[in-house]
Amino acid sequence: xxxxxxxxxxxxxxxxxxxxxxxxxxxxxxxxxxxxxxxxxxxxxxxxxxxxxxxxxxxxxxxxxxxxxxxxxxxxxxxxxxxxxxxxxxxxxxxxxxxxxxxxxxxxxxxxxxxxxxxxxxxxxxxxxxxxxxxxxxxxxxxxxxxxxxxxxxxxxxxxxxxxxxxxxxxxxxxxxxxxxxxxxxxxxxxxxxxxxxxxxxxxxxxxxxxxxxxxxxxxxxxxxxxxxxxxxxxxxxxxxxxxxxxxxxxxxxxxxxxxxxxxxxxxxxxxxxxxxxxxxxxxxxxxxxxxxxxxxxxxxxxxxxxxxxxxxxx
Numbered sequence: 253x254x255x256x257x258x259x260x261x262x263x264x265x266x267x268x269x270x271x272x273x274x275x276x277x278x279x280x281x282x283x284x285x286x287x288x289x290x291x292x293x294x295x296x297x298x299x300x301x302x303x304x305x306x307x308x309x310x311x312x313x314x315x316x317x318x319x320x321x322x323x324x325x326x327x328x329x330x331x332x333x334x335x336x337x338x339x340x341x342x343x344x345x346x347x348x349x350x351x352x353x354x355x356x357x358x359x360x361x362x363x364x365x366x367x368x369x370x371x372x373x374x375x376x377x378x379x380x381x382x383x384x385x386x387x388x389x390x391x392x393x394x395x396x397x398x399x400x401x402x403x404x405x406x407x408x409x410x411x412x413x414x415x416x417x418x419x420x421x422x423x424x425x426x427x428x429x430x431x432x433x434x435x436x437x438x439x440x441x442x443x444x445x446x447x448x449x450x451x452x453x454x455x456x457x458x459x460x461x462x463x464x465x466x467x468x469x470x471x472x473x474x475x476x477x478x479x480x481x482x483x484x485x486x487x488x489x490x491x492x493x494x495x496x497x498x499x500x501x502x503x504x505x506x507x508x509x510x511x512x513x514x515x516x517x518x519x520x521x522x523x524x525x526x527x528x529x530x531x532x533x534x535x536x537x538x539x540x541x542x543x544x545x546x547x548x549x550x551x552x553x554x555x556x557x558x559x560x561x562x563x564x565x566x567x
Contacts, residue, residue, distance in 0.1 A: 337433070533556075
């Protein structure tokens with residue numbers, strides 16, 4: 253494979269993960285446990301069709317790193333982003349994620365932190381989430397609340413609306429509540445420190461991480477919203493060091509390069525045209541646009557979210 257031989261559009265196959273807090277909107281239950289997450293784009297994603305069908309993104313990254321990522325990203329660090337859909341029928345744990353420097357120190361060399369953003373696709377009446385710490389909270393008071401198990405007294409509660417976008421930089425205390433279906437873009441890391449888990453049984457897979465949470469959680473982090481009323485879910489929604497996120501609709505042309513892009517249809521369907529290739533994506537269909545791709549034109553009445561790597565600056 254040459255560095256310029258990748259197609260302009262690479263459709264991806266989702267992978268479904270059972271979670272105790274999951275619902276029924278993404279896929280049927282797995283062995284009786286509801287599905288909470290669909291991992292729709294990351295290094296382990298499989299190409300759905302075309303000349304590279306059946307290969308993983310990581311395999312293409314190994315074979316043609318510059319064509320896939322672009323010249324600004326180091327292939328040795330792996331594919332940098334992970335995109336999920338989350339179906340929340342119960343509260344997720346109250347949790348926090350480290351930044352890059354903390355992840356390298358606390359988890360190991362080469363590890364990434366986890367900055368993320370959520371875009372809300374369906375919101376049931378009165379659905380809420382937690383994000384950030386009450387203004388004026390002292391770091392010492394926050395640490396005490398984490399260790400004592402009463403951190404809920406210091407968290408801020410919010411009611412999202414369909415089309416809202418919430419930026420969650422590393423160090424932000426947060427939890428998603430029931431009645432939410434959302435798109436999540438994040439750094440390719442699964443490092444999560446649980447602060448509180450709603451008194452669920454403390455199994456080996458759902459232990460609390462109180463010491464790590466005290467180190468990582470920042471008392472000055474609060475929710476950072478882009479409301480649907482301001483953006484309509486279009487244009488730039490988030491810009492940070494690890495990634496950018498924008499909304500696009502039919503009639504838009506996405507420029508090619510200098511890095512890759514990940515496009516997910518979140519309303520209706522869209523047809524992607526580039527280099528004589530035409531691919532139609534239905535609801536939640538996702539495709540990787542390599543850095544070497546020509547401009548891609550979107551046709552149809554749908555709307556999509558487009559994630560790209562950021563400039564790498566710390567948040």
